[in-house]
Amino acid sequence: MDTFANVLLVTANVGSLFNNVDEIQNGWLEELYKTIRKYKPQFIALHFQEVGGKDYMVNMDKAENFFCNIESSEEMKEFDRTCIYVDTQFQAEDSFTALGSMYFIHKTLKNIYHYDFNVKDFKAVVGKTKYVGSLDGVATVEKEKFPKNFWPDFKWSRKGYMRTRWIIHNQGLDLVNIHLFHDASNLIALNSSPSIYSANRKNALKYVISRLSDSRYAAMPFFLFGDFNFRLDTRTLVQCLTIEADVVKDVKDSNYEVERITFEERDNDHQMLLQIEEKLFEYVHQAVFREDNGRALLKYDKEVTPFLDAVREEDITFPPSYPYSEDHHKPRQYMNTRCPAWCDRILMSPSANDFISRRDYDGEGVVYNTIGPNVCMGDHKPVFLSFSLKTNNH
Numbered sequence: 001m002d003t004f005a006n007v008l009l010v011t012a013n014v015g016s017l018f019n020n021v022d023e024i025q026n027g028w029l030e031e032l033y034k035t036i037r038k039y040k041p042q043f044i045a046l047h048f049q050e051v052g053g054k055d056y057m058v059n060m061d062k063a064e065n066f067f068c069n070i071e072s073s074e075e076m077k078e079f080d081r082t083c084i085y086v087d088t089q090f091q092a093e094d095s096f097t098a099l100g101s102m103y104f105i106h107k108t109l110k111n112i113y114h115y116d117f118n119v120k121d122f123k124a125v126v127g128k129t130k131y132v133g134s135l136d137g138v139a140t141v142e143k144e145k146f147p148k149n150f151w152p153d154f155k156w157s158r159k160g161y162m163r164t165r166w167i168i169h170n171q172g173l174d175l176v177n178i179h180l181f182h183d184a185s186n187l188i189a190l191n192s193s194p195s196i197y198s199a200n201r202k203n204a205l206k207y208v209i210s211r212l213s214d215s216r217y218a219a220m221p222f223f224l225f226g227d228f229n230f231r232l233d234t235r236t237l238v239q240c241l242t243i244e245a246d247v248v249k250d251v252k253d254s255n256y257e258v259e260r261i262t263f264e265e266r267d268n269d270h271q272m273l274l275q276i277e278e279k280l281f282e283y284v285h286q287a288v289f290r291e292d293n294g295r296a297l298l299k300y301d302k303e304v305t306p307f308l309d310a311v312r313e314e315d316i317t318f319p320p321s322y323p324y325s326e327d328h329h330k331p332r333q334y335m336n337t338r339c340p341a342w343c344d345r346i347l348m349s350p351s352a353n354d355f356i357s358r359r360d361y362d363g364e365g366v367v368y369n370t371i372g373p374n375v376c377m378g379d380h381k382p383v384f385l386s387f388s389l390k391t392n393n394h
Contacts, residue, residue, distance in 0.1 A: 008041035015050030031372035115165035169391030178226035
């Protein structure tokens with residue numbers, strides 16, 4: 001007989017939460033708790049990236065405090081088992097990923113096991129376990145930072161993945177937290193289609209998917225969720241947005257390098273339409289990214305396409321999750337630093353997709369959306385997937 005476990009998966013890049021903690025954090029947490037109250041999950045997986053933010057040496061204490069707030073909140077009282085893994089060991093440059101994963105199991109959910117990667121066997125989850133600091137030697141998590149040679153021309157940064165493995169009602173699955181490389185320069189992203197950054201992300205994702213199915217451990221269905229940093233194909237998008245425009249390029253005197261590209265409207269007194277610099281993407285009709293949840297732009301979202309044999313994703317019906325303004329008075333506004341994109345995603349293997357119950361009569365069904373669309377959540381809106389996991393009791 002099939003039984004069902006209500007599951008909530010959340011991914012959140014929290015890098016901008018620690019600079020102005022007081023302004024954003026309470027509202028952020030309240031939006032998370034609202035989501036938990038609404039969907040009433042029995043199993044919650046929270047995957048965080050950029051724990052501690054850019055100034056992680058200064059802000060790591062605030063990050064640890066943030067995790068304590070979630071753990072001790074009223075909303076988590078009924079969850080009697082927790083497993084928390086937070087990589088805060090920034091002194092270990094070769095292995096620091098700034099990833100944090102929190103798992104909460106409701107008291108109504110019995111028979112939950114997690115995997116010990118050392119002895120290669122499952123153990124029942126009991127009580128509350130918490131690892132904050134270096135995760136080396138923690139047997140129930142596998143963590144890896146991407147090797148330096150993945151992006152030889154760029155600054156080495158806190159990117160990698162972290163995997164835990166579970167049995168929920170006899171159903172085994174991997175939950176993988178991931179953070180892929182960002183676009184360093186809008187101008188370089190504009191040079192080619194796909195961009196050099198997109199090619200980097202593709203290599204890294206290919207690597208992670210192959211690690212999940214290699215011979216070290218038996219392959220399991222997986223949910224892979226985090227900040228993939230997927231971007232719209234900048235070159236083809238810009239061509240489309242500026243079809244009626246003239247191009248003006250400003251170059252540096254010293255080395256003739258282009259430092260600004262301006263697109264001016266031909267028929268409108270040469271008004272600026274779009275201006276692009278290394279860290280500027282200023283488009284005058286910003287509403288286009290929010291209109292109809294950005295649906296017209298989905299055709300430029302191409303980075304999952306090469307992996308469609310290995311992963312599935314629910315239909316995206318929410319606006320791009322990044323880069324939102326960090327001004328708490330402008331929660332729906334994008335910053336003009338980058339072209340808006342669906343960076344934060346929840347992907348799954350075809351086998352995991354088969355375990356999602358598609359019954360409509362048990363409440364909300366499957367929901368894939370952002371958390372806090374009308375509240376300042378920092379530069380990334382968290383993305384969640386709520387569903388019933390079809391499990392087998394035999």
